[in-house]
Amino acid sequence: MMAAPDPARRGRLLFGGFALVLAVWPLGIDDAYLVSVAITMLWFAAVGQAWNLMMGFAGQLSLGHTLYVGLGAYTAAALYVHFGIGPWIGVWAAVAVAAAAGAVIGGLGFRFGVRGVYFALLTIAFAEFTRIGFDHLDWLGGSAGFFLPLDHDGALPWADLRGPPLLFYYLLLAYTLGLFLLCRAVIARPLGYRWRAVREDQEAAAASGINVFRTKLAAAVMSAALTAPAGVIQAFYYNNLFPDQAFAMHRSIEMILAPIVGGIGTLFGPILGAVVLTPLGEALTLGLEALAIDLPGLKQTVYGVLLVVIVLRLPSGVWPPLARRLGLGDAATRTPDR
Amino acid sequence: MTAGDPPLLAVEQVTKRFRGLTAVAEVSFTVPGGAIVALVGPNGAGKTTLFNMISGVFRPTVGAIRLDGRDLVGLDPARVCRLGVGRTFQLVRPFPALTVLDNVLIGGLVHGDGVAAARARAWHELDRLGLAGLAARLAASLTLPERKLLELARALATGPRLLLLDEVLAGLRPTEVDQLVAVLRGLNQALGITILMVEHVMRAVMALSDRVVVLDHGVKIADGAPATVVADPRVIESYLGVEEP
Numbered sequence: 001m002m003a004a005p006d007p008a009r010r011g012r013l014l015f016g017g018f019a020l021v022l023a024v025w026p027l028g029i030d031d032a033y034l035v036s037v038a039i040t041m042l043w044f045a046a047v048g049q050a051w052n053l054m055m056g057f058a059g060q061l062s063l064g065h066t067l068y069v070g071l072g073a074y075t076a077a078a079l080y081v082h083f084g085i086g087p088w089i090g091v092w093a094a095v096a097v098a099a100a101a102g103a104v105i106g107g108l109g110f111r112f113g114v115r116g117v118y119f120a121l122l123t124i125a126f127a128e129f130t131r132i133g134f135d136h137l138d139w140l141g142g143s144a145g146f147f148l149p150l151d152h153d154g155a156l157p158w159a160d161l162r163g164p165p166l167l168f169y170y171l172l173l174a175y176t177l178g179l180f181l182l183c184r185a186v187i188a189r190p191l192g193y194r195w196r197a198v199r200e201d202q203e204a205a206a207a208s209g210i211n212v213f214r215t216k217l218a219a220a221v222m223s224a225a226l227t228a229p230a231g232v233i234q235a236f237y238y239n240n241l242f243p244d245q246a247f248a249m250h251r252s253i254e255m256i257l258a259p260i261v262g263g264i265g266t267l268f269g270p271i272l273g274a275v276v277l278t279p280l281g282e283a284l285t286l287g288l289e290a291l292a293i294d295l296p297g298l299k300q301t302v303y304g305v306l307l308v309v310i311v312l313r314l315p316s317g318v319w320p321p322l323a324r325r326l327g328l329g330d331a332a333t334r335t336p337d338r
Numbered sequence: 339m340t341a342g343d344p345p346l347l348a349v350e351q352v353t354k355r356f357r358g359l360t361a362v363a364e365v366s367f368t369v370p371g372g373a374i375v376a377l378v379g380p381n382g383a384g385k386t387t388l389f390n391m392i393s394g395v396f397r398p399t400v401g402a403i404r405l406d407g408r409d410l411v412g413l414d415p416a417r418v419c420r421l422g423v424g425r426t427f428q429l430v431r432p433f434p435a436l437t438v439l440d441n442v443l444i445g446g447l448v449h450g451d452g453v454a455a456a457r458a459r460a461w462h463e464l465d466r467l468g469l470a471g472l473a474a475r476l477a478a479s480l481t482l483p484e485r486k487l488l489e490l491a492r493a494l495a496t497g498p499r500l501l502l503l504d505e506v507l508a509g510l511r512p513t514e515v516d517q518l519v520a521v522l523r524g525l526n527q528a529l530g531i532t533i534l535m536v537e538h539v540m541r542a543v544m545a546l547s548d549r550v551v552v553l554d555h556g557v558k559i560a561d562g563a564p565a566t567v568v569a570d571p572r573v574i575e576s577y578l579g580v581e582e583p
Contacts, residue, residue, distance in 0.1 A: 200435055204431040
């Protein structure tokens with residue numbers, strides 16, 4: 001049909017509009033609470049995107065992604081506090097450290113054929129013993145916490161990220177959109193196709209000439225590296241780091257909810273998932289407060305039930321059916337015309 | 339064939355033992371370039387084990403497997419594929435959640451010249467096998483014959499010199515068998531692709547193959563022209579079945 005609009009073009013327009021809205025709304029609405037919610041939302045969109053690279057595209061389940069957040073956060077914070085090196089340089093060190101950790105875990109797991117759930121257990125184990133190690137690392141504050149100085153001497157808040165929340169909001173927006181575009185570019189390349197082949201059937205992928213080990217390792221390293229900046233932003237936003245939070249297992253689980261709800265293995269799914277889940281969580285908090293219900297755990301229970309309903313009703317996530325309804329494909333699954 | 343002109347594939351005294359069980363015992367045979375050779379035998383004869391050794395999934399306990407004189411033993415499946423051995427699986431294994439086009443495109447990536455070139459190669463193979471109309475469908479939605487063709491297209495996109503087909507005709511209707519036999523003959527004649535096939539459909543074996551190698555309990559019991567092999571009393575006894583008097 002010639003009249004049908006090109007879904008790729010429509011997708012670009014809608015995504016551009018979406019990005020524009022995210023960029024402009026804080027200018028009109030100066031609300032500290034909304035900005036803080038939006039920061040949380042973008043943070044989860046970004047780490048979800050980075051996690052989805054490994055799980056959604058290469059099919060390797062990591063339940064210890066908080067490790068890369070924590071390593072990124074501590075690396076940049078340590079460089080800043082101990083050596084006076086700013087976050088814009090520190091982030092590269094953070095990326096390198098997280099990539100090395102991803103290479104160690106992926107290298108060990110994939111070399112010895114640790115697959116599926118067992119690989120996921122390995123990722124949890126690494127995150128957990130790193131947490132315990134940091135608890136005893138006095139140079140970085142140990143379990144008592146590691147704190148970044150709040151004072152700022154320079155005139156440019158951007159230079160060492162000593163600025164207002166809005167600065168972090170725009171930083172996260174750039175990070176999230178950049179990650180989206182990067183993932184979109186990578187999955188259109190041979191590596192992205194190899195990831196999907198390995199995800200679908202490892203033996204058939206090998207028989208098609210794909211080096212399965214290298215392909216999976218590339219996913220683990222890239223995913224870890226791309227997660228680390230989220231840790232850096234977290235460290236400079238909150239100005240404090242505790243091993244029990246930075247490496248918390250529940251955080252690893254939280255990180256994967258947005259891509260699961262939005263749609264694993266899609267490009268827009270992790271963003272959409274965060275757009276759905278973060279406000280949902282906040283609304284629950286506000287709603288229960290407004291109703292003056294103070295029952296410990298009730299919010300988590302309601303949130304959990306809502307998650308179960310979403311996953312049961314939309315097992316492939318919210319985005320695939322929504323994309324169809326909007327007449328869009330997702331670049332991850334679209335078949336180009338001849 | 340002279341001594342200086344090695345066969346495309348040479349299986350030399352290959353043995354595979356799984357713990358105590360000997361699946362393949364001292365099997366030797368060759369596949370000359372350009373030939374179609376069928377590997378037949380009852381279930382459990384060691385045919386698929388032999389395929390898995392040639393394609394690098396298993397390492398032979400003893401013996402050598404040479405492609406154009408080069409020993410393949412110890413190479414992983416990806417390397418074997420890159421050296422020009424394409425394969426299909428007995429239980430078809432397309433990439434289910436990917437489109438037909440992307441399935442074949444992935445095979446075409448092995449040449450290392452990028453996605454666009456691999457996509458062009460994929461369209462070429464889809465056209466050749468009559469699958470172009472299904473290009474945008476997910477592999478999981480195909481019928482069994484379609485999935486078999488898809489796997490063949492994916493293997494062809496890797497540009498094989500030797501194609502290993504593991505029961506590619508099993509489960510097909512007679513008319514579908516005839517169509518695929520014609521396709522295979524075309525690949526062999528037009529492209530010069532050498533084929534080693536594990537096959538139970540004797541009608542196709544007789545129609546297609548230049549040579550038949552018969553395995554029984556891991557041992558080679560016959561190796562020769564199809565007409566000679568099916569007349570061999572040992573083959574009749576072990577595989578084709580003894581006629582009641």
